[in-house]
Amino acid sequence: MPAGRGCGQQAPPIAASEAHQAAEAAAAPATGPLDIKLPLLEAPTDPKGAEPFNPDAPDRRVGYALVGLGHLTLNEILPAFGKSKHARPVALVSGDADKMAKVAKQYGIKPSSCYSYQTYDKLKDNPEVEMIYIVLPNSMHHEFTLRGAKAGKHILCEKPMTNSVKECEEMIEACKKAGKKLTIAYRIQCEPLNRAAMKQVRAKTYGATKMLQMMNTQNQAHDQQWRHKKALAGGGSLPDVGLYCLNTTRFLLGEEPTEVSAQIYSTPGDDRFKEIEENVSFTLRFPSGAISQCMTGYGSFNNKSYTVYAETGSIKMDPAFPYHGLHQERIHAPDGQQVKETPNDPQKDQFALEMDHMAECVRQNKTPCTPGEEGLQDQRIMEAIYLSAKENRPVQLPAVAKLDAFRGAAPKDEA
Numbered sequence: 001m002p003a004g005r006g007c008g009q010q011a012p013p014i015a016a017s018e019a020h021q022a023a024e025a026a027a028a029p030a031t032g033p034l035d036i037k038l039p040l041l042e043a044p045t046d047p048k049g050a051e052p053f054n055p056d057a058p059d060r061r062v063g064y065a066l067v068g069l070g071h072l073t074l075n076e077i078l079p080a081f082g083k084s085k086h087a088r089p090v091a092l093v094s095g096d097a098d099k100m101a102k103v104a105k106q107y108g109i110k111p112s113s114c115y116s117y118q119t120y121d122k123l124k125d126n127p128e129v130e131m132i133y134i135v136l137p138n139s140m141h142h143e144f145t146l147r148g149a150k151a152g153k154h155i156l157c158e159k160p161m162t163n164s165v166k167e168c169e170e171m172i173e174a175c176k177k178a179g180k181k182l183t184i185a186y187r188i189q190c191e192p193l194n195r196a197a198m199k200q201v202r203a204k205t206y207g208a209t210k211m212l213q214m215m216n217t218q219n220q221a222h223d224q225q226w227r228h229k230k231a232l233a234g235g236g237s238l239p240d241v242g243l244y245c246l247n248t249t250r251f252l253l254g255e256e257p258t259e260v261s262a263q264i265y266s267t268p269g270d271d272r273f274k275e276i277e278e279n280v281s282f283t284l285r286f287p288s289g290a291i292s293q294c295m296t297g298y299g300s301f302n303n304k305s306y307t308v309y310a311e312t313g314s315i316k317m318d319p320a321f322p323y324h325g326l327h328q329e330r331i332h333a334p335d336g337q338q339v340k341e342t343p344n345d346p347q348k349d350q351f352a353l354e355m356d357h358m359a360e361c362v363r364q365n366k367t368p369c370t371p372g373e374e375g376l377q378d379q380r381i382m383e384a385i386y387l388s389a390k391e392n393r394p395v396q397l398p399a400v401a402k403l404d405a406f407r408g409a410a411p412k413d414e415a
């Protein structure tokens with residue numbers, strides 16, 4: 001409101017085009033900081049507090065439909081809306097009506113905005129839903145993306161994108177045809193400490209990166225979960241947790257590997273690994289000469305870490321991939337003495353950052369940081385990893401000259 005005109009005072013008449021601009025401005029999301037100046041509390045010599053949170057008003061946020069109410073949706077994604085600025089949950093899709101009714105009550109979602117897998121297509125008639133977040137077993141991502149795009153909604157799909165290159169291509173095509181955005185949920189690419197590591201690697205703060213060592217292991221429960229069924233999961237540790245090693249290496253370097261070599265081993269007689277692999281060790285070679293040694297497993301104690309070894313220093317993230325409690329250590333020797341730096345973890349909710357980035361891309365019509373093409377490239381490389389292990393030989397990949405060849409707009413830096 002212009003200075004000098006209070007609430008209730010009549011505005012002077014404005015021309016038609018100005019009226020149109022004013023209406024557009026009113027409809028635009030309030031994504032910037034509030035234009036309100038408060039007096040300083042502390043002297044400029046004291047440490048500055050965090051930036052104000054400044055969320056959008058609820059009716060200006062992008063409405064999300066959550067598909068699948070399992071561990072990730074209930075424990076991480078739905079609570080993350082409380083830390084989101086631009087997104088809100090407005091619909092649910094589940095095969096379990098009782099569970100869905102409880103969740104809907106907790107998050108204030110209308111019963112009329114709750115759908116089964118069969119009535120999912122009716123989302124097209126729900127104008128509150130702009131985005132569908134698919135959080136189902138891997139093999140179902142393909143079908144629900146195709147149906148979601150047909151319903152005229154943008155798609156945020158959990159990783160891994162799906163189980164084959166062909167299905168990835170069909171998902172990209174379906175969203176393109178519908179004129180809708182598709183992004184794959186690689187939360188690490190939004191997370192501040194991992195982004196800081198990426199910037200140091202790209203800026204060659206410690207010279208050229210020579211080697212990376214990546215590890216993502218966990219010991220799976222001995223039950224009949226879908227992650228142990230090849231038809232639903234597509235594979236074992238590789239597409240589930242090994243994917244973090246692959247995708248994060250590509251993200252840190254910005255380059256694409258030109259060769260992979262891999263080995264796979266599963267403990268004989270362990271029922272968990274009848275259909276899917278237990279351990280995968282794979283090596284990625286990059287055009288710059290960098291080599292990334294990656295290990296992933298489903299039968300050993302939890303380790304989710306990496307180290308980047310550059311000419312004059314190293315960057316270690318341990319842990320690197322969990323939802324919370326990440327830690328970074330940089331070691332170098334600027335004056336011949338070894339120095340260890342441990343930057344603060346700003347402790348941002350990775351799911352809120354990811355959902356907000358996608359919401360901003362919708363509002364500002366930008367290609368998201370990790371579009372379908374990013375998931376497709378990982379799927380191509382994973383297929384090469386399986387082939388290498390099967391045939392016990394290195395497998396060549398097509399050279400990609402451009403840096404960040406498959407990525408869109410960078411997410412906003414949230415320190």
Ligand code: NAD
Nearest residue numbers: 068069070071072073135136137138158159160185187226
């Ligand atoms: P989950 O098993 O806890 O939940 C899966 C949901 O799908 C359940 O509600 C289940 O009822 C439903 N479902 C529908 N049809 C099913 C079927 N035929 N078989 C089994 N379940 C069926 O799994 P989750 O851990 O929530 O994982 C869901 C997706 O999210 C997966 O693609 C996974 O890779 C991904 N994920 C991503 C992250 C991340 O950090 N980005 C973390 C965990 C999981």
